Amino acid sequence: xxxxxxxxxxxxxxxxxxxxxxxxxxxxxxxxxxxxxxxxxxxxxxxxxxxxxxxxxxxxxxxxxxxxxxxxxxxxxxxxxxxxxxxxxxxxxxxxxxxxxxxxxxxxxxxxxxxxxxxxxxxxxxxxxxxxxxxxxxxxxxxxxxxxxxxxxxxxxxxxxxxxxxxxxxxxxxxxxxxxxxxxxxxxxxxxxxxxxxxxxxxxxxx
Amino acid sequence: xxxxxxxxxxxxxxxxxxxxxxxxxxxxxxxxxxxxxxxxxxxxxxxxxxxxxxxxxxxxxxxxxxxxxxxxxxxxxxxxxxxxxxxxxxxxxxxxxxxxxxxxxxxxxxxxxxxxxxxxxxxxxxxxxxxxxxxxxxxxxxxxxxxxxxxxxxxxxxxxxxxxxxxxxxxxxxxxxxxxxxxxxxxxxxxxxxxxxxxxxxxxxxxxxxxxxxxxxxxxxxxxxxxxxxxxxxxxxxxxxxxxxxxxxxxxxxxxxxxxxxxxxxxxxxxxxxxxxxxxxxxxxxxxxxxxxxxxxxxxxxxxxxxxxxxxxxxxxxxxxxxxxxxxxxxxxxxxxxxxxxxxxxxxxxxxxxxxxxxxxxxxxxxxxxxxxxxxxxxxxxxxxxxxxxxxxxxxxxxxxxxxxxxxxxxxxxxxxxxxxxxxxxxxxxxxxxxxxxxxxxxxxxxxxxxxxxxxxxxxxxxxxxx
Ligand code: SF4
Numbered sequence: 001x002x003x004x005x006x007x008x009x010x011x012x013x014x015x016x017x018x019x020x021x022x023x024x025x026x027x028x029x030x031x032x033x034x035x036x037x038x039x040x041x042x043x044x045x046x047x048x049x050x051x052x053x054x055x056x057x058x059x060x061x062x063x064x065x066x067x068x069x070x071x072x073x074x075x076x077x078x079x080x081x082x083x084x085x086x087x088x089x090x091x092x093x094x095x096x097x098x099x100x101x102x103x104x105x106x107x108x109x110x111x112x113x114x115x116x117x118x119x120x121x122x123x124x125x126x127x128x129x130x131x132x133x134x135x136x137x138x139x140x141x142x143x144x145x146x147x148x149x150x151x152x153x154x155x156x157x158x159x160x161x162x163x164x165x166x167x168x169x170x171x172x173x174x175x176x177x178x179x180x181x182x183x184x185x186x187x188x189x190x191x192x193x194x195x196x197x198x199x200x201x202x203x204x205x206x207x
Numbered sequence: 208x209x210x211x212x213x214x215x216x217x218x219x220x221x222x223x224x225x226x227x228x229x230x231x232x233x234x235x236x237x238x239x240x241x242x243x244x245x246x247x248x249x250x251x252x253x254x255x256x257x258x259x260x261x262x263x264x265x266x267x268x269x270x271x272x273x274x275x276x277x278x279x280x281x282x283x284x285x286x287x288x289x290x291x292x293x294x295x296x297x298x299x300x301x302x303x304x305x306x307x308x309x310x311x312x313x314x315x316x317x318x319x320x321x322x323x324x325x326x327x328x329x330x331x332x333x334x335x336x337x338x339x340x341x342x343x344x345x346x347x348x349x350x351x352x353x354x355x356x357x358x359x360x361x362x363x364x365x366x367x368x369x370x371x372x373x374x375x376x377x378x379x380x381x382x383x384x385x386x387x388x389x390x391x392x393x394x395x396x397x398x399x400x401x402x403x404x405x406x407x408x409x410x411x412x413x414x415x416x417x418x419x420x421x422x423x424x425x426x427x428x429x430x431x432x433x434x435x436x437x438x439x440x441x442x443x444x445x446x447x448x449x450x451x452x453x454x455x456x457x458x459x460x461x462x463x464x465x466x467x468x469x470x471x472x473x474x475x476x477x478x479x480x481x482x483x484x485x486x487x488x489x490x491x492x493x494x495x496x497x498x499x500x501x502x503x504x505x506x507x508x509x510x511x512x513x514x515x516x517x518x519x520x521x522x523x524x525x526x527x528x529x530x531x532x533x534x535x536x537x538x539x540x541x542x543x544x545x546x547x548x549x550x551x552x553x554x555x556x557x558x559x560x561x562x563x564x565x566x567x568x569x570x571x572x573x574x575x576x577x578x579x580x581x582x583x584x585x586x587x588x589x590x591x592x593x594x595x596x597x598x599x600x601x602x603x604x605x606x607x608x609x610x611x612x613x614x615x616x617x618x619x620x621x622x623x624x625x626x627x628x629x630x631x632x633x634x635x636x637x638x639x640x641x642x643x644x645x646x647x648x649x650x651x652x653x654x655x656x657x658x659x660x661x662x663x664x665x666x667x668x669x670x671x672x673x674x
Contacts, residue, residue: 017525018400018500022639027618031271031285033245033292045641069521070401073434074639075618076243076336078352096401099436100336100350107354158368160229171354172256175231175362181223182233182259182364190219190468191235193262194324197455198303202311204322204454 001109003168007090007137009063012053013124017068021101024072024080038079039086058131066124067094069117072101081108091137093144095120106161107171111137113144113155126151139165209475211372212441213407216347216472220330222364232367235329237359238315239266239302241293242620243334247357248296259363261301265324268293269314272307273621274583274610281307286621300360313586313612316340316554320424321588323453327442327469332359337554337636339430342439343423344446345472347407349437370436373406374480377414381488384668386564387422388556388634388653390414391429392494393486396504403435406482409474410440414488420449421560428555429636432501441473495541495666496638496651498529503638505541507656507668513537532640533648534628541666544650546630549580549661550643551607551654553617553635557585559592561634561654566598568658568669574606575664581608581623583615607661619644632660 029041046052053059065084071094072080081104084092091111105112115123126149127133136145139162145152157165164171175182198204210218221230237260244266251257258264271286273279281287290307297304305312311322315333319325319341327345332338334356341348351365359365375394408430410423418426423440430438440446447466450456457465493507503526505512511530514523514537530537535544551557551565562584574580582602584590590612593599599609616623617635619642625631627646634657638649652660659667 016528017521020500020637020639022618022637022642026641026645027620028645030242030620031283031289033249033289035246035249045645070434073400074336074431074637076334076350076352078243078246078354081352096404099404099434100352104352104354107352158229160366171366172254172358172361175358175364175366178223178231178364179362181231182362185222185233186260186363189233189235191233191263191329192324192326192455192457194265194303194455195262197322197324198311202303202305202309204311 001107001168001170004090004109004111004139004165006139007063007111008134009090010059010061010131010133011064011066011127011135012059012062013128014053014065014067015124018070018073019067020074021072021077021080021098022074025077025083030077030079035082036086038083039088042083042087061088063088063090064135064137065089065092066120066127067092069095071097073098076100078104078108081105081110085110093120093123106164109165109168111139111165113137115144115153115155119153122151209477209479211474211478211480212345212409212439212472213347213370213372216328216330217369219328229366229368231364232330234332234359234363234365235263236324236331237264238319238331238333239264239356240269240315240335241289242270243353244296244356245289245292247353247360248300250357251360256361258300258302258360263363264302264360266293266297266302266304267312267315267318268305268307270614270618270620272611272613274613274615274623277308277611310587313588314554314557314614316428317558317585317589320344321453321586323450323455326450326456327446327472332365336431337428339436339438340424340428340554342427342430342437343420345439345442345469347437347439350431370407371405371481373403373408373435373482373484375408375410376412376483376485377410377488378412378485379414379488380417381414381491384493385488385491386653386655387418387425389491389494390488391426392496392504392651393491395429395432395501396494397484397486398433399502400432400500401434403430403433406435408435408438410438415440416443419560420445421558424558425555429501432636442469493653493656493668495656497533497535497541498526499532499638499640501636501638501651503529507541507666509541511535511537511539511541543665545665546578546632546660548625548629548631549578549657550616550631550633550635551581551657552583552585552615554585555636556634556654557583557589559589562589562593562598565654565658566601568655568672569605569607569662570601572605572662572672574661578661578664580606580661581610581616583610584612586612616643618642632657632666
C-alpha cells in the first residue's frame, strides 16, 4: 500500500451512528472479483435521496468522512474500505469503529481517527457550518486539526498501525520474514491436516 | 497463573515474541468462501506467492449460490463468475473446495463443525464476521477481512492484538420456550452493538452448559452482533460427544487421546476476566428485534418501543430513524404486526436441530395465506438428514418452500431477496437496513417463533399454533 503521512482535505459530516458495513456497501456489490470500482456502490441505498449529504455540491470532492459512533460494525467485508477509498476518502473520523473494519482499514491505508463523542460533535459542527474548511489528519503527529478554526485534537493509533501507514508496509512481507519461526512452530503444532480427511474431490475418507 | 480459555489458546499459538499485546499467531484452520477470497488470491498471484498450507485450508460456496434446484443454471453472470473463480483459485492453489451441489457444501460456519474439522483449542479464521460460531467447540474463531485472508493464505499466520476477556454468565435454567437464539438476543440487547468491542466473550453458567452444541453455535454466532470478534464456550462432554464419529476427527484410541487434550480447553477455576456480565435464564422470554440493529430487541409479548422511552437525544434519533425505516408505530403489540415473508436459515439457525424444532411447530398446520415461507438448510448434509427424517415433507405440506443449502436470504446475494417494503421474520443474525434486499424490513427471531409466525401470518409463539 501507499504510505500515508498527512492528509489534507475538506470533510463531509455524515451525522449518523451505527453505520454498518451493509450500509457502506450493500451486498449486491460483493459479487465482483475485482478490487476496484466499488466507489459507485458506496452508501448506494442512501445516494438516491437527493438530500443525502454526499449528494450536496458543497461536499463534492471531500476526502475526510466525519461519521458517528460505531462506524463500520457488522460484516467483515473489506469492500467497505475499498468503496470508501475508491470514492476518494482517505480518512474516517468517528467516536468508535467496528473492530474488523478498523483492521481492514489499516491494511489498505484508510486512516481511522477515533475522537471522543464531544470532540467529534465539534468537528462535525465545524464542517457543517463551513463545508469549505480544510481539515488536516496528521498520521505522524497523530493529530487532527482545522487550522482556520484553531481547532486541534490528538488521536491514538497503535504503534504497529501507525508505522505501517507511515511506511506503506505490506503486512505479508513482514510476516514472511519470520518464516523460520513459522516452520519451527509447525513442527510442534497440533493442527490436524485435512489431507487425511478429504480426497482430491473433497469426499471424506471413510473411517 | 490461572488462565482463561482464550488465554490458553492464545498462548498455544503465539509463534514468537511476547505472549501479550501484539503477536504473530499461528492459524490452524482457514475457511474460505467465494465472496471475500477472489481479491486475496489475486494478491497472491500479483506478488508471486503461494498458499503455505493448502492442507489447513478449506473452501465452500455459500453466500452466492442459488437455492433453486441444482438443475437450474445460475442466471446472474457476476455470481456465476465469482463461484467459478473460487473453483479455479482452489484448483490452482491445491485447496479442497466444496462447490454447489457437492455432498459437503454448505454455509461455511455450518460445515466446519459438522465435518469435525473445527476442533477445540484451535485458531480458526474465515473472511466472514460470523466465524465465532466455531467458538462453540472451544476454539478461538474470528472473522477477518480480505487482506487478512491473503495474509493467512500466504503465511498461515496473523498479526493480532490480544483482546480483553469478558465472561457472560447465564445462570439458572431457561424456560422451555426460550431457545439459544433468545438467549443471545437477550445478551446482544443487554450489551448493545458495541458492548463487546475489544473483548473475546466466554459464555458460561448453567444455562450455557445445558445447551446442545448446536445451541452453543447459535449463541457464539451472534457475538459479533455485540461487537465482539470472538465468543467461545469451554469444552465439556457435550463437545466431545458432538465430535465423536465426524469425518475430521480421528477414530478409536486416537480419538480418546485427542479428547483428553481437548478437555483441557476450559478456563481455570480462578481465572480472571476483565469484565463479567450476569444474566438469569429464568428471566428470559422469546424475543423479536423491532429495529435496524440486532440490539434493538423486545419481548414477543411486548410492544414497539417509543423514542420517548429514551433519555439521550442521540438514542431518540436512532430509534426514530429505525421506526421510520421499519414502518412501525410505538406501542403496537408485536403480535399485531403482520409479516410477508418468513426465512428459516442462515449460519445462526439452519442446523438439523433448528429444522426439527421449526418442523414440530409447522406440522399439521398451513402457512398463512399471502405469506411466503422459505426453509433453507445450512448444508447439504443437513438437508439430507432432514429429508431422511421426513422434515422436508412436513414443511412442504405446510406450505413452506424447501430449498437447496446456502446463505440465501440472510444477506440477499442470491435471488432470494425481499422486495422494498416487505416485512420478514428471519432466523438470521442481522436486521440492518437493506440486509435482505433493498427496502426490506427484517425482524430476527428463533426458529420456533419463525415457524409459528409463518402459520399465524403475524408474530406468534408456538403455543398459539397448537391452541
Ligand atoms: S448465513 Fe448469513 S451471516 Fe452466515 S455466513 Fe452466510 S451471509 Fe454470513
